Amino acid sequence: MIRYFLRMGIEQFAKRYNYDADYMSHVVETSTMAGVRLSLLPLYSQFRGPKEAQDVWAGAMLGSTQEGDCGPCVQLIVDMALEAGVPAEQLALCLQGDASAAGDVGLGFRFSQAAIANTPALEEFRAEIDKRFGSAAVTAASFAASSGRIYPVLKRGLGFGQTCSNVQVKQKTIQVPQHR
Known part of the structure; x- marks a missing residue:
């Protein structure tokens, strides 16, 4: 049953x-x-924190997922973010490598990339998220940064890994660079 x-x-x-x-x-x-x-698993990965920080969460999830995948999982995150009302142009900027120009989505994206790589910039991003949105937003971004890679890694481990593919952000097609 x-x-x-x-x-x-x-x-x-x-x-x-x-x-x-x-x-x-x-x-x-x-x-x-x-x-x-x-x-x-979505009980963990889909904790988005406060509504006003949803774009930060989406960026963090996108950054983490892109680090683990260059196609279908990234498309899924983009689709979920668009469904939630996250700005398409900010998602596209992150996918094109210009996260610094991508507003709150870019902040989350850069946060997750810094957390994954354990770079000194992480503290700056964490402080900005905390100052603007509060500690629950930092928690949500941290959950996203740590969980976005789970599905691509699981898929590859099970033998269901897929080749890179273009990602659609509304009517724009973006070739996502492979980070591996």
Whole structure:
């Protein structure tokens, strides 16, 4: 019965975002308990903090995901961000390598990249997010920075890794550079 509900949830998710969720189905078929645990991961990764800091969260999730993937997972994050009302032009600027010009989305993007690389700039980004949006926004950006790479790494580990692909941000096609 649990497996049925997991399959239904995966099917709805895949349809909603036009996303290839075969790796999720594989996990459920391999182990129901693994499927349950995978289904709980959004409780962590989707903590977005305060509404006014949503763009920072989206940028952090995009930066982390792009570090782990150059296509389908990045497209999913872009689609989810657009659905939430995140500015398309700021998402596009980050994907084109100009995060410093991308407003709050760029702030989150640079935060996640600094957290992943453990650079000295991390403290500056953390302080700015905290000053402007509060500690819950820093927590949300940190969750995003640490969780965006989970799905691409999981997919590759399971043998479902995909080749790089272009990302659509509204009507704009962007070739996402591979960070590996």
